[in-house]
Amino acid sequence: MTDHLRNPSQGTVVLDPSKCRGHGICSLASRGLIGLDEWGFAELNRLPVEGRSMRLARAAVLACPAKALALELLPEPLLIPGAQPEPPLF
Numbered sequence: 671m672t673d674h675l676r677n678p679s680q681g682t683v684v685l686d687p688s689k690c691r692g693h694g695i696c697s698l699a700s701r702g703l704i705g706l707d708e709w710g711f712a713e714l715n716r717l718p719v720e721g722r723s724m725r726l727a728r729a730a731v732l733a734c735p736a737k738a739l740a741l742e743l744l745p746e747p748l749l750i751p752g753a754q755p756e757p758p759l760f
């Protein structure tokens with residue numbers, strides 16, 4: 671497996687609100703990356719993360735005792751030597 675697939679640098683934190691129990695540990699583990707509402711429940715829908723935020727997002731997902739958070743990983747696009755990048759659509 672290539673390195674970009676093993677260690678992607680971009681992803682999205684996704685919350686399953688039906689599982690969230692309002693522990694607030696995710697916010698502590700992510701140093702505030704995951705925000706909480708006034709009752710201590712995680713306050714996000716889909717949160718894109720990259721770079722340093724990936725480490726904090728992983729920490730939040732691992733720390734959640736209710737398994738309410740998931741990190742969807744986005745592998746970086748393959749760079750093929752000599753290939754031209756596609757122009758933007760707009």
Ligand code: SF4
Nearest residue numbers: 690691693694696734
């Ligand atoms: S740690 Fe998990 S259960 Fe607790 S607030 Fe965060 S997402 Fe919700």
